[in-house]
Amino acid sequence: MTIRTRHEYENALQALGICVSARIPALLWGNPGEGKTAAVESASSSGWHVETVIITHSEPSDFAGLPVITDGSVSLAPPAWAARLADHDGPSIAFFDEFSTASPSLQAAALRPLTHYEVGSLQLPPTVSFVAAANPADVAAAGWELAAPTASRFVHLDWAMPYEVYSEGLVTGAWPTMPVYSEPDGYQRILADELVLVSGFLRVRESQLSVIPKNAEQRGRAFPTPRTWDYAARLSAFAQAVDAGADVRRLLIAGCIGGAVAHEYLTWVNNQDLPDPELLLGDPTAISFAGMRADRVFVTLQSVLGAFSRQPTAARWSNAVDVCARAASQAGVDPAVPVVRSLMRPATRPKGAAVPASIKVFAPALALAGLLPKVP
Incomplete structure (x- = not known):
């Protein structure tokens, strides 16, 4: 996506802030000198500590650690930037600048910090977020294409400085800052x-x-x-x-x-226009599945499974199974089988939960999976 307006710039800035807040590594792609570093480091105005690592000055040991012999054993000593992140009490960002200059060996060394929060023998706290910035390989100094294992560890966001933002910032000295968030209410349910x-x-x-x-x-x-x-x-x-x-x-x-x-x-x-799963758990007859597309049936039943898992009582389990059985009777067995199999597993079924008689519609599938219950 090409960023041409202030609105598009602010959208990209908010997207970056959401990645940082959710602790998911982000990679900004843009031409040199367009404010990628400044955007990331603006988080410091919100109380975040930012450690900037220039990749052109780095080598694999800066991510994997440097072997050190101590008391007859070898440990991997972390670099100073990682130690400062570990010591910081509060949210922080490890910012890898000029990431497209990383050689294949350096990219490989960076994989473990990105997904396991380990730098050498040091375990980074979960309050650390990772951000990288890169120029396209054709304009980067000694640029490399990213390998697939490295690329798949990032969220890739295009970046540019539109004239509207630049001119206003140049005159006023006030530049947009990256918004950062605590985990919002309702996030887990969404x-x-x-x-x-x-x-x-x-x-x-x-x-x-x-x-x-x-x-x-x-x-x-x-x-x-x-x-x-x-x-x-x-x-x-x-x-x-x-x-x-x-x-x-x-x-x-x-x-x-x-x-x-x-x-x-x-x-x-x-x-998709999905019914409220709590409505179905309260009354399995609340909607009709007749004529509903198979994919919509599957998603509806998956939402029922998810709602039951958040509050797993015996009555809700029985109703969840009954919803699946009604869906199978009215719209076909195939989209309902995966969910009812999950519900019938011993680890999922609450102690004392009654099996509704309607489950007989799944008899062949459950018998094949070894999950067929005894119905009174």
Whole structure:
């Protein structure tokens, strides 16, 4: 996406702030001198500590640690920037600038900090966020394309400085700062709903679960994998919880799984009109599944499973099974089988929960899975 207006700039800035706040690594792509570093370091005005690491001055030991012999054993001593992050009491950002100059060996060394928060023998606290900035390989000094394992650990956001923002900042000296957030109220509930939607979409479009591009340049940007789908769900939920606009949500999802797949996913989501799962758990007859599309049936039942899991009582379990059975009777067994299998597992079923007689519609599928219960 090309950023041409202040509105688009602020959307990109908010998308970056959501990634930082959700502790999901983000990578800013833009030409040199367009304010990427300043945007990240502006978080310091909100009380965040920022450690900037210039990748052109780094080597693999700056991420993997330097071997040191102590009392006859070898440990991996962390660099000073990592030690300062570990010692800081509060939210912080590890900012890797000029990341497109990272050689393949340096990219490989950076993988563990990004996903396991380990630098050498040092464990970083969960209050650390990772951000990187990169110039496109064709304009970077000694630039490299990102390898797919590295690219899939980031949310990819395009960056540019539009004239409107630059001229105002130049004259007034006031520049937009990156917004940062604590975990918003309702985030976990919204995330549960978003995970249901991702699960439903991938049931319809299973081929989009993991698609590694064949082109080297495209492998260095966003593409769908199980990890990036998880990123997309978490960021989409966070964006909704902080009342970010639809454009910001779209930027975040596209930055995780790529623009084409994001468009397909959001179009599918917008065409869903799902009932409240709590309504169904209170009254399994509340809606009719007759004539409902199979993908919508599946997503509705997944939302019922998620709602039961948040409050797992015997009565709610029985009603959840009854909802699945009614869906199977009215719309077909196939979209209901995965959910009822989950409900029938011994670890999921509450002690003393009654099995509704309607479960007989699943007898063949449950018998095959070894989960067929005894019905009085």
